[in-house]
Amino acid sequence: MSDLDTFRAETRAWLEANCPPEMRQPVRSEADACWGGKRFVFQSEAQKLWLQRMGERGWTVPTWPKEYGGGGLDPAQAKVLREEMARLTCRPPLQSFGIWMLGPALLKYGSEAHKRQYLPPIARGEIRWCQGYSEPDAGSDLASLATKCELHDDDYVINGQKIWTSYADKADWIFCLVRTDAEAPKHLGISFVLFDMATPGVTTRPITLISGKSPFCETFFDDVRVEKANLVGTLNRGWDVAKYLLAHERTMIGAMGEVGAGRPLSGVARDSIGTDDQGRLDAPVLRARIAEMEADAIAFRASLERVGDQVKAGQAHPAVASMLKYYGSELNKRRHELLMAAGGIDALEWEGERSRNGQGARDWLRTKANSIEGGTSEIQLNILAKHILRLPGA
Numbered sequence: 382m383s384d385l386d387t388f389r390a391e392t393r394a395w396l397e398a399n400c401p402p403e404m405r406q407p408v409r410s411e412a413d414a415c416w417g418g419k420r421f422v423f424q425s426e427a428q429k430l431w432l433q434r435m436g437e438r439g440w441t442v443p444t445w446p447k448e449y450g451g452g453g454l455d456p457a458q459a460k461v462l463r464e465e466m467a468r469l470t471c472r473p474p475l476q477s478f479g480i481w482m483l484g485p486a487l488l489k490y491g492s493e494a495h496k497r498q499y500l501p502p503i504a505r506g507e508i509r510w511c512q513g514y515s516e517p518d519a520g521s522d523l524a525s526l527a528t529k530c531e532l533h534d535d536d537y538v539i540n541g542q543k544i545w546t547s548y549a550d551k552a553d554w555i556f557c558l559v560r561t562d563a564e565a566p567k568h569l570g571i572s573f574v575l576f577d578m579a580t581p582g583v584t585t586r587p588i589t590l591i592s593g594k595s596p597f598c599e600t601f602f603d604d605v606r607v608e609k610a611n612l613v614g615t616l617n618r619g620w621d622v623a624k625y626l627l628a629h630e631r632t633m634i635g636a637m638g639e640v641g642a643g644r645p646l647s648g649v650a651r652d653s654i655g656t657d658d659q660g661r662l663d664a665p666v667l668r669a670r671i672a673e674m675e676a677d678a679i680a681f682r683a684s685l686e687r688v689g690d691q692v693k694a695g696q697a698h699p700a701v702a703s704m705l706k707y708y709g710s711e712l713n714k715r716r717h718e719l720l721m722a723a724g725g726i727d728a729l730e731w732e733g734e735r736s737r738n739g740q741g742a743r744d745w746l747r748t749k750a751n752s753i754e755g756g757t758s759e760i761q762l763n764i765l766a767k768h769i770l771r772l773p774g775a
């Protein structure tokens with residue numbers, strides 16, 4: 382057996398022994414997801430145990446170095462772990478902005494002290510993070526952000542407002558972009574700071590959506606004192622950290638085009654519409670749209686693999702995250718449009734046991750935000766036009 386075969390056999394045995402049966406069910410709704418953090422209420426003992434076991438092994442963040450709470454796996458081993466988890470239909474043990482966004486930025490720009498302080502609790506799901514980027518007058522034009530950060534004695538003092546801060550009311554800490562030099566050109570006066578959401582002067586106000594849910598907040602800072610040591614990277618060069626983090630966020634959102642696959646479209650359509658005498662879906666136009674979608678999804682999966690290899694070889698274009706974000710989120714939106722078409726009138730059901738409380742319809746509406754969050758599709762196209770196609774005036 383090769384080393385990788387041995388690793389696969391050991392991984393399979395460990396997962397079979399340690400993944401509780403309840404954690405081998407597909408995630409049915411947001412309520413099944415484990416976000417961790419000090420205030421998280423676990424859905425079950427199994428969910429808690431699964432996070433604990435995976436966290437102890439470093440497998441919530443398989444490729445992070447062991448000294449920072451990771452699994453220390455190389456990319457090939459991490460792929461084996463993903464495959465074996467998929468084989469057993471293990472749920473992800475943890476969803477986390479710390480894993481998807483802050484962790485990679487700290488690994489590149491954090492000091493040794495930052496890495497040792499912040500990464501292990503992220504890996505174990507002990508601290509939940511939120512992202513303080515957008516402001517009422519700084520969304521697509523993020524570099525216009527105005528939240529003021531000034532040095533008073535030995536601390537920074539922060540005043541201003543963020544908006545659309547996902548789960549700010551549930552998060553323990555925030556990674557935040559602030560203006561530290563109001564005179565410098567806008568990209569050069571920004572810094573990247575971390576602070577506890579329990580610090581005096583931080584308040585959150587949930588924004589209620591038409592669905593009745595409040596997935597994000599307005600977040601206010603009034604004379605919030607933050608230790609100087611909580612600045613990540615160089616003062617006034619936070620834009621570099623911000624962009625690096627955004628590339629990770631965009632790749633993560635783009636990858637939903639792949640992981641959001643769920644049940645094959647053709648199966649959903651067959652159950653709802655039926656088949657013709659040759660066993661084909663009895664709706665030729667929908668059949669063609671599904672076939673086109675499936676072919677595009679295969680091409681996207683191949684692109685994700687190719688880009689993954691380029692990243693490993695250090696050859697990926699910096700704007701590639703915008704390509705994945707744009708195509709993956711548009712693909713995910715298309716998939717859900719088709720799921721609705723395939724499911725017929727029943728797919729619109731909003732409540733009731735049969736539709737799992739309208740999960741399909743709610744997921745479909747949620748995908749509409751994919752092309753806004755993390756930077757809109759228009760902004761990704763602008764980046765591609767400028768940095769990859771080098772179009773004039775872009």
Ligand SMILES: Cc1cc2nc3c(=O)[nH]c(=O)nc-3n(C[C@H](O)[C@H](O)[C@H](O)COP(=O)(O)OP(=O)(O)OC[C@H]3O[C@@H](n4cnc5c(N)ncnc54)[C@H](O)[C@@H]3O)c2cc1C
Nearest residue numbers: 512513514515520521545546547750753754755756757759
């Ligand atoms: C579900 C969700 C979760 C989010 N979570 C967070 C979070 O946790 N933290 C956080 O900081 N932010 C978060 N956001 C905010 C998100 O980053 C912003 O909504 C996004 O960057 C767009 O900014 P905006 O809403 O101000 O829109 P605007 O920038 O006002 O844009 C409005 C419209 O104009 C278009 N537009 C703007 N400029 C251009 C241009 N130059 N060229 C072409 N078109 C343009 C845009 O594409 C868009 O269609 C979240 C958003 C959503 C939807």
